[in-house]
Amino acid sequence: MPAPAFDTIEVGDRLPDLLLPPVDRTTLALFAGASGDHNPAHIDIDAARASGMPDVFAHGMLGMAWLGRLLTSWAPQSRLRRFDVRFSGITHLGNAMRCSGQVVEKLEHEGERCVRLEISSMNQYGQPKIDGVALVALP
């Protein structure tokens, strides 16, 4: 997949949204193993309840990985320079996330033509869970 050309991109352009299926326990179990984050709060309901949560909940990094998919489906990963997020809410079982991104700035960064993107994810009820920025170098 080729990267979008810098000259054809305008501030305000939106990336195609990435829609995810509702979070389920299987997804969390697989992500725990694959990511190396074995915090039981994400995979063991007893541990989650002991820490005051009603049930297991998604790893923040699962949501960030989905935002990574949003970015790499728009431009090849080799063009990604920075990727920074803030986790603003807990993603619960049953939450179906929508990942969105928008070009907010065109700039030169360390000799490369780049775009800065604002990215975010929210669930089907419009509750924000992650927001952040990414820097992508474009040809």
Place this chain on the structure above:
Amino acid sequence: MIDKKWIGQEVGHSTLIIERGRLKFFAKAIGETDPIYSDEAAARAAGYADLPAPPTFLFAAEMDSGVLFTFIDRLGIPLSKVLHGEQGFEYLVPVVAGDIVTVSSRVKDIYDKRNGALEFLEMESTVTNQDGVTVAKLRNTTVVRN
């Protein structure tokens, strides 16, 4: 309260071999279907030496080391009280299957809000490969709910 003496200190480092099988498992776990993340031929055709590690995978290298959770435990903080607050990556060189990466982590800052009800532990990590080249920098903020 977390002792601020830790600010600036190295808290550990670890080495992880980036394995194809692990990358394929990670791609499956996040629903990634782009073949460059699971098919070596597709990855090579796209210009990578082997399967690339997806953008957030290097956090797994840090988690595998146990450095963060071990440090949190050493501080006497139960894992049940921590949340991931922020995470950042700076990419310098692509990391692909077959690479051997070393993650070195340091405490960048410790502070609290709401009279200590929330404490923040900021860490920064440098990732180098088998050639000693810095390939990425990570930063993360852990929130402790007191």
